[in-house]
Amino acid sequence: MFLKIAVLVLKKDLAIEAKSREILYTTVFFAISCLLIFSVAFVKEGVPAEDAASGILWIALAFSGTIALGRTFERERYGETLRALLMAPASRPAIYVGKLLGMILSMLSTQVVLLPLVAFLFRAPLFARPLLLAALLGLGTLGFASVGTLFAAMLVRTRSRDALLPILLYPITVPVIIAGVRGTSALVQAPPDEAIATLWIGLLTGFDVVFVTLALWTFEPLMTE
Amino acid sequence: MRKLFIPAVVVAAAMFAWAPIGIARVEYESTMLLVQKIFYFHFATWMAVTASVTVCGIASAIYLFRGTPAADHYAVASAELTTIFCLFGMFSGSLWGRKAWGVWWQWDARLTMAFLLELVFFGYLLVRKYGGPGAEKLAAAMGIFGAATAPFIYKSVDWWRTIHPQTTVMKTLGDKFPAAWNLVWFCSGAFLLLFVITLAARVRLEQLRAQLDRAYLAAEE
Numbered sequence: 001m002f003l004k005i006a007v008l009v010l011k012k013d014l015a016i017e018a019k020s021r022e023i024l025y026t027t028v029f030f031a032i033s034c035l036l037i038f039s040v041a042f043v044k045e046g047v048p049a050e051d052a053a054s055g056i057l058w059i060a061l062a063f064s065g066t067i068a069l070g071r072t073f074e075r076e077r078y079g080e081t082l083r084a085l086l087m088a089p090a091s092r093p094a095i096y097v098g099k100l101l102g103m104i105l106s107m108l109s110t111q112v113v114l115l116p117l118v119a120f121l122f123r124a125p126l127f128a129r130p131l132l133l134a135a136l137l138g139l140g141t142l143g144f145a146s147v148g149t150l151f152a153a154m155l156v157r158t159r160s161r162d163a164l165l166p167i168l169l170y171p172i173t174v175p176v177i178i179a180g181v182r183g184t185s186a187l188v189q190a191p192p193d194e195a196i197a198t199l200w201i202g203l204l205t206g207f208d209v210v211f212v213t214l215a216l217w218t219f220e221p222l223m224t225e
Numbered sequence: 226m227r228k229l230f231i232p233a234v235v236v237a238a239a240m241f242a243w244a245p246i247g248i249a250r251v252e253y254e255s256t257m258l259l260v261q262k263i264f265y266f267h268f269a270t271w272m273a274v275t276a277s278v279t280v281c282g283i284a285s286a287i288y289l290f291r292g293t294p295a296a297d298h299y300a301v302a303s304a305e306l307t308t309i310f311c312l313f314g315m316f317s318g319s320l321w322g323r324k325a326w327g328v329w330w331q332w333d334a335r336l337t338m339a340f341l342l343e344l345v346f347f348g349y350l351l352v353r354k355y356g357g358p359g360a361e362k363l364a365a366a367m368g369i370f371g372a373a374t375a376p377f378i379y380k381s382v383d384w385w386r387t388i389h390p391q392t393t394v395m396k397t398l399g400d401k402f403p404a405a406w407n408l409v410w411f412c413s414g415a416f417l418l419l420f421v422i423t424l425a426a427r428v429r430l431e432q433l434r435a436q437l438d439r440a441y442l443a444a445e446e
Contacts, residue, residue, distance in 0.1 A: 147370065150366070151366070154363050154366060155356075155363065157357075158352075158355075158357050158359075158360065158363065159355075159356075159357045160355045160356070160357075163355075164351070164355065164356065167348050167352070168348045168352060168367055170344075171341050171345040171348055171371075172345060172367075172370045172371070174341050175338075175341075175374060175377055178337075207377075210373055210374075211370075214369060214370060214373055218289060218366055218369060221289045221362070222289070222362060222363070
């Protein structure tokens with residue numbers, strides 16, 4: 001029952017997204033404009049700074065993820081559909097998981113475009129250790145999206161939600177971003193340092209467990225008026 | 226509780242008055258000479274931050290699940306105190322770093338995490354102020370997540386290669402310099418007492434505000 005509700009919520013979000021493709025196009029385009037802006041700071045005399053690629057990748061991901069979070073819940077607010085969802089006789093954590101899965105899918109699809117672009121533009125051997133990189137990105141996305149989905153959902157009713165979401169989200173998720181950046185740097189350097197990357201993957205797993213547990217625990221009281 | 230307030234203030238004042246004398250008298254630890262004296266303030270401040278973050282996390286969780294107004298008063302009071310003590314801890318650390326490392330600020334693990342803790346609790350206060358009606362609950366979520374990341378901040382020094390002293394420094398200090406060790410805990414006690422006193426005063430203020438709000442509402446009806 002729990003999974004069924006989560007999948008239903010996810011399907012609903014995917015159906016809307018498949019029609020308009022608004023979130024996909026806007027976040028991908030925003031992530032690409034981030035790359036251009038970073039190139040101003042991190043490219044000197046035509047050569048990208050060493051070690052810049054991992055930071056650029058993760059910050060572009062975090063920024064575009066925030067845009068996606070804002071849009072997906074703005075959509076719910078505009079159509080008053082979040083209230084309808086919460087009034088449905090469904091368990092609240094299941095609704096949260098459905099929204100979270102949609103958010104993760106959206107962030108992963110941005111990465112599909114972003115990864116080769118970063119590798120190409122900033123001369124980073126990102127695909128040297130594909131499995132470890134996939135683990136870092138997957139766990140990092142889960143950590144960021146789990147806090148992001150909860151905060152974006154709880155801020156839906158507040159006036160200054162656009163400004164408050166990044167203010168609340170970034171300090172809490174900075175440990176995840178640090179772990180992602182350091183882990184990716186260890187993979188990109190020559191030769192790749194697998195031990196360090198694995199250490200960060202372990203830390204990311206720890207953050208994910210804490211964040212997902214807390215989010216599932218607090219979603220219900222936070223969404224009750 | 227209110228009967229104990231004045232005696233607590235007197236005791237805290239006496240402790241703060243004696244602390245500089247004790248710090249001036251205690252023996253030098255070999256490597257750092259005079260600079261190490263700031264440690265007695267620095268460590269004690271961070272003990273107060275730890276207590277404050279813990280109170281905020283627990284009070285936020287109680288408020289979120291039970292809706293007790295008293296828990297909310299404790300949460301907001303301790304969040305404000307966290308930002309103040311954390312700022313003071315970063316300030317004393319900066320002074321120490323200037324002498325010990327030669328720089329005011331170093332982007333090392335512990336300092337980055339302290340910066341982050343400060344931002345989390347500023348975020349808490351911002352969402353309370355600008356979140357509109359019902360913002361107390363949103364702030365409570367921030368308090369819970371902030372308190373949950375705090376243990377990572379504490380352990381960060383042991384996990385990352387950094388220049389900040391590791392957390393084991395306290396254990397070795399206890400073995401080598403018992404007098405200094407005792408004094409560190411005396412100073413920490415003074416700061417914790419200061420935290421308790423300011424918390425009690427701030428909670429009282431919040432209670433009076435809530436009473437005033439209720440009185441206004443009653444008068445309007």
